[in-house]
Amino acid sequence: MASAALADRSWIARGEERASLPRFLLWLAPWTLLLALGVYAAGLCLYHGLNQTNMDNRFAFGLWIYLDLSIIALGAGAFFTGFLVYILKRAELKPILNTAVVVGLICYSGAVAILMVDVGQPLRAWFTFWHPNTHSMLTEVTFCISCYLLVLCLEYIPLLLRNRQLRKLPSFLVFEHQLHKLVPVLAGVGTFLSFFHQGSLGGLYGVLRGRPFAFRQGFFIWPSTFFLFILSAIATGPSFLMLIAAAAEKVSGRQLVPADLPRRLGFISGVLLGIYVAAKCVDTLIWLNVTSPAEGFAPWEFYTYKPFGTYLLFAEIVLFGLLPAFLLTFRKTAGRRGILLTAAAMACGGVLLNRFVLTVQTLALPTLPFDQFLQYTPSWQELASFGGVLAYGVILYSLSYRYLPLFAPLKGGDTHVSGN
Amino acid sequence: MSARYGMVIDLDRCTGCGSCMMACAAENNVPPLPQATARTGLTPLLVRKISNKKEGAARREAFIPIMCMHCEHETPCVRVCPQQAVEVDRATGIVMQMPQRCLGCRYCMTACPYHARYFNWWDPAWPAGMEKSLNPGVAVRMRGVVEKCNLCHARYHSAKEKAAAAGRREIDLADYVPACVEACPTSAIRFGNLADKNDPVYREANSPDAFRLLARLGTEPKVYFKSKEAWVKALAEPTFTGKTEVKHG
Numbered sequence: 001m002a003s004a005a006l007a008d009r010s011w012i013a014r015g016e017e018r019a020s021l022p023r024f025l026l027w028l029a030p031w032t033l034l035l036a037l038g039v040y041a042a043g044l045c046l047y048h049g050l051n052q053t054n055m056d057n058r059f060a061f062g063l064w065i066y067l068d069l070s071i072i073a074l075g076a077g078a079f080f081t082g083f084l085v086y087i088l089k090r091a092e093l094k095p096i097l098n099t100a101v102v103v104g105l106i107c108y109s110g111a112v113a114i115l116m117v118d119v120g121q122p123l124r125a126w127f128t129f130w131h132p133n134t135h136s137m138l139t140e141v142t143f144c145i146s147c148y149l150l151v152l153c154l155e156y157i158p159l160l161l162r163n164r165q166l167r168k169l170p171s172f173l174v175f176e177h178q179l180h181k182l183v184p185v186l187a188g189v190g191t192f193l194s195f196f197h198q199g200s201l202g203g204l205y206g207v208l209r210g211r212p213f214a215f216r217q218g219f220f221i222w223p224s225t226f227f228l229f230i231l232s233a234i235a236t237g238p239s240f241l242m243l244i245a246a247a248a249e250k251v252s253g254r255q256l257v258p259a260d261l262p263r264r265l266g267f268i269s270g271v272l273l274g275i276y277v278a279a280k281c282v283d284t285l286i287w288l289n290v291t292s293p294a295e296g297f298a299p300w301e302f303y304t305y306k307p308f309g310t311y312l313l314f315a316e317i318v319l320f321g322l323l324p325a326f327l328l329t330f331r332k333t334a335g336r337r338g339i340l341l342t343a344a345a346m347a348c349g350g351v352l353l354n355r356f357v358l359t360v361q362t363l364a365l366p367t368l369p370f371d372q373f374l375q376y377t378p379s380w381q382e383l384a385s386f387g388g389v390l391a392y393g394v395i396l397y398s399l400s401y402r403y404l405p406l407f408a409p410l411k412g413g414d415t416h417v418s419g420n
Numbered sequence: 421m422s423a424r425y426g427m428v429i430d431l432d433r434c435t436g437c438g439s440c441m442m443a444c445a446a447e448n449n450v451p452p453l454p455q456a457t458a459r460t461g462l463t464p465l466l467v468r469k470i471s472n473k474k475e476g477a478a479r480r481e482a483f484i485p486i487m488c489m490h491c492e493h494e495t496p497c498v499r500v501c502p503q504q505a506v507e508v509d510r511a512t513g514i515v516m517q518m519p520q521r522c523l524g525c526r527y528c529m530t531a532c533p534y535h536a537r538y539f540n541w542w543d544p545a546w547p548a549g550m551e552k553s554l555n556p557g558v559a560v561r562m563r564g565v566v567e568k569c570n571l572c573h574a575r576y577h578s579a580k581e582k583a584a585a586a587g588r589r590e591i592d593l594a595d596y597v598p599a600c601v602e603a604c605p606t607s608a609i610r611f612g613n614l615a616d617k618n619d620p621v622y623r624e625a626n627s628p629d630a631f632r633l634l635a636r637l638g639t640e641p642k643v644y645f646k647s648k649e650a651w652v653k654a655l656a657e658p659t660f661t662g663k664t665e666v667k668h669g
Contacts, residue, residue, distance in 0.1 A: 049563045050524075051541040056459035058535055060526035120524020120539065120564025127503040127521060138502040138527050209637050210496045210533030296636040296658045367533050368633065369655045370470045370484070 011403050013164050017254075018402050028398060031391040038388010041381040042117045050120060054379040059363050063378040064118045067386050069201055069355040071107045072145070073229070074348060077237030078104020078152065079194035082187035084268070092264060095257050095408055096241055098159055102400045103244055105152045110389035112149055117385055137203040144197030151190045155183060162405050195230060202229025205358050212297045214362040216287060224283045225358070231279060235272035236351040238265040239328070239344035246341055248401060256407040266340050270328025273347055277321040284313070305373045308361045316357060320350030422590075424492070424513040424615040425571055426642030427601070428624040429485055431652055433608035434467070436483030441465050443603030444487075447572055449558050451544040462538045464488070464569040465600055472651040482652050485600070485609065487569040488536045489633065489641030490515045496639060497528035497537065505566075513614075513642060514571050522565040529566060533634050534641075537568045571611075572598040593619075614642055631656040 008021045018024070045052045055062040081100040084090040116122045128142045160166065161176035199222065205214040206223030216223040242265045245257050292299035303310045327333045327343035334340050364374050400406055444450070444465040453461055465487040472480045491497075495515055498506045505521040506528055508514070517537075529537040543563045546554070554560070557574040561567050579595035593613060601611045612621025624630060625644040631653055632641050647653055 049541060049543070050539070051455075051460070055526075056457070056541075057461075057529060057538050058459050060529035060539065118525075120526070120566075121522065121562075124503075124521070124523050127505075127523060131503045131505075131521065133499075133501055133504045135499045136502045136527075138500065138525065142502060204527075207500070208496070208531050209494070209639070210531050210634075212637075294636075296634070298658070301658075363530065368535070369658055370468065371535075 011163065011165050013403075013405055015409075019252075024398075024402060028395060031394045031398075034387050034391035035395060036388075037384045038386070038391060041384035042114075042388060044381055045117050045385065046122070050118075052379060052381045054377055054382065056376075058374055059376040061359060061363060062376060063382045063386065064114050066355055066359040067389075068111045068114060068118075069204075069359060070352050071389075072111050072201060073198070073233040073236060073351045073355065074240040075104045075107025075111075075237070076194065076198060076233035077241040078107070079148070079187075079190045080234045080237045081241065082155075082183075083191040086184040086187035087191065092258075092261070095261060095410075096245060096265065098404075098406045099245055099248070100241055101152065101155045101159060102397055102406065103241060105149075105156050106393040106396055108145065108149045108152055110393055112145060113392075114385060114389055137200045137207055140200040141197050141204065144193045144200065148190055148193040148197065151186050151193065154179065155186050155190070158183065159400070159404050159406075163403055198230045198233045199226035202226045202358075205362060208362075209295070210367060211362050211365075212292055212295045212367065213302050213365050214358055215291065215295070216283065217291050224286070228276065228280060228283060231272065231276040232351050232354060235269055235276045236347050237269075239269040239324075239347040241265060242269075242344045243341065243348065244397075248397075248407075252401070255410065258410060262337070262340055262344075263334055266328040266334045266344060269344065269347055270325050270330075270334070273321060273325035273350075274329065277317060277325055280317060280321065284317070302365055305365060308357075308364065312353070312357055312361070316350060316353050320346050320353055324350065422511055422615075423613045424642060425611070426490065426513070426614040426621065426625065426644065427598075428610045428612075428621050428630060428644045428646055430608045430610070431482050431484055431645055431647040432649065433606040434483045434485065435606060435608075436467055436469065437605060438467055439603040439605055440485055440600035440609060441467055443599040444569070446553075447555055447558065447574075447599035449544075449554050449560050451542075451546055451560075452550075453542055453545075455542065460539075460541050462540065462567065464536075464538060464567065466536075470652070470655060480649065480651060482647070482649070484645065486534060486536055487600075487643065488515055488532075489534050489639075489643045490571065491639035491641050493638060493640035496531040496533065500527045500531045502527065512571075512576065514573065514576075515568075516570055516573070517566065517568050519559070519561045519565040519567055524564040524566065526566060533637055533639070537566050539566050540564060575599070629653070 005021045012018050019027070053062060078100045081093055081097055085093050085097055116125065119125065128139055132139045132143070158176045158179045161172045161179075166172050202225035203223055205211065206216040206218065206225030209215045214225070216225050218224045218226060242262045246262065249256050288299045303313070324343040324346040327339055328347065333343070360376070364376070366372055366374075441463060448464060450462045450464065456462070465485055467483050467485045470482050470484050472478070474480070490513060492508070492513060495508055498508055498515065502525065503521060503523055505518045505523070507516050507518075509516050524539070526539055529539060540561050540563050544560050555574065557578065575598060576591070576596050579591040582595050583589070583591045598611055601609045610621050610624065612619040614622055614625055616622055624646060627646065629648055630644045630646045632644055633656055635641070636657060645656070
């Protein structure tokens with residue numbers, strides 16, 4: 001055990017304090033179990049087919065699509081931080097950049113993995129590249145997510161090669177140095193790709209004229225949800241990064257980012273969230289007064305199907321939109337760490353609620369006049385598969401934190417905030 | 421587009437016997453799937469019961485067969501399929517599904533306003549001996565792909581072969597009759613060419629009693645329904661009628 005601990009120590013950067021190996025393994029153990037359960041559940045779905053889920057012909061999209069849309073929105077901090085640092089030269093955000101890359105990689109690779117389980121014929125995924133339907137939002141999503149995942153991998157490699165042992169290999173060092181020069185270009189490419197797939201994910205439902213609750217008018221070929229998804233993703237991405245950094249600080253017991261960084265992230269998030277809420281209000285008013293009536297539907301009737309009442313609209317716009325935007329933007333409220341983190345969590349909750357409304361509520365509502373409200377409860381295989389993705393994320397982040405320079409040393413040395 | 425094949429279904433004649441469903445399943449090699457529920461089964465043609473939601477003597481009920489409506493304008497499933505596994509055949513107007521190219525993403529099912537698309541949740545299987553009764557002209561679909569009504573395309577091919585053998589370019593419509601139309605004991609389902617003004621189906625589709633489901637969505641379905649009952653016709657659209665028109669596209 002002592003030799004294992006020594007070997008483990010040799011992979012950790014010099015001068016960095018990390019938990020002992022047994023303690024680290026103990027931390028990983030439950031997540032590994034959850035990951036194993038997730039892999040088993042996903043294996044059942046791949047082997048026996050999607051009859052292992054509780055989806056059906058009417059609820060053809062379920063938990064997985066909802067969570068895919070959610071984690072990709074939360075992972076938007078990756079491209080947006082890269083954009084702010086490398087394109088807009090906001091150097092003060094650099095300390096969170098590596099975390100942004102890892103979080104982005106986790107979110108996107110997790111989403112792609114679960115999508116591969118979610119389709120009936122995963123081996124035909126390449127057909128989309130061979131026979132692309134340029135009118136389909138899903139084609140745009142597939143192309144951009146695949147390419148952006150590649151970009152994220154390329155952004156993660158320099159971080160990986162900065163590991164203490166890997167740096168000893170001269171060829172790796174040269175490769176890392178050369179790759180690092182490419183990072184600003186990758187940030188630009190990532191921004192372009194992310195802009196489109198975040199929007200296309202919104203467009204996925206917005207173009208469905210057969211689902212009047214989700215159908216939206218828009219600009220050129222893009223429905224309004226295309227733009228709302230981009231706005232909501234870039235508004236909540238920084239908040240999610242702030243929460244991840246705060247969680248890492250809590251678990252490690254160390255201050256990892258400059259004290260003023262959460263406040264800066266919160267301000268960016270708050271301002272963008274305010275713009276998003278304004279745009280969302282305009283969009284909702286147009287849908288209520290023009291789009292839905294024109295298709296023959298009384299929009300308020302959609303809210304009579306319980307439990308999906310108008311309170312969801314209020315929660316989405318005011319409680320998890322306007323309120324956190326206010327709390328994150330103003331110095332008096334954002335200056336208090338507790339309020340700042342709560343507001344960031346509310347902003348993230350808002351984007352989760354928005355994705356829920358657009359995916360689950362849309363499918364539950366009837367379209368045909370003689371149809372009824374539908375219910376759907378995910379199966380344990382669906383829940384466990386997603387639990388596996390969550391566990392994969394925690395494990396990859398933990399390993400990255402332990403063995404890679406995820407956070408640059410703070411000026412004046414590390415500061416312990418509590419415990420060890 | 422040389423033809424626009426479509427249907428007119430007279431709901432006042434439909435007794436809900438289900439013969440059309442059985443004929444559809446037999447013609448298209450739809451597996452029995454005893455493990456399926458009402459929401460996971462394969463029913464490319466599904467007869468649904470509708471009512472005026474009143475009780476006692478005032479209650480009225482009817483049956484409405486629901487299948488792919490073969491939408492003509494901005495066909496929702498065609499537009500969303502990421503890999504062109506769905507297309508509108510320009511020669512016939514039939515919305516075609518290619519199971520061999522289908523990814524099984526089910527986006528088309530989400531897009532269909534009529535819920536007329538079905539996913540193969542299980543491997544197709546038949547009780548021992550029953551596989552001998554399969555229709556050799558129709559390929560069995562595998563697990564993990566979407567399927568739907570294709571207006572008995574195998575019968576269309578047979579009609580084309582017959583026309584070719586006779587040296588004709590166009591088929592004789594008497595040779596192309598979908599299984600449900602053939603099986604209906606009350607002749608409630610009628611099939612024809614909506615582009616041909618001399619076709620009886622064209623005239624019926626344009627009669628005052630004819631209507632289409634959710635016509636205001638603007639997808640131009642080619643399956644029409646017909647009824648003299650006002651409450652049945654009222655079910656064609658949601659109860660609300662807004663005054664504002666939206667230009668689609």
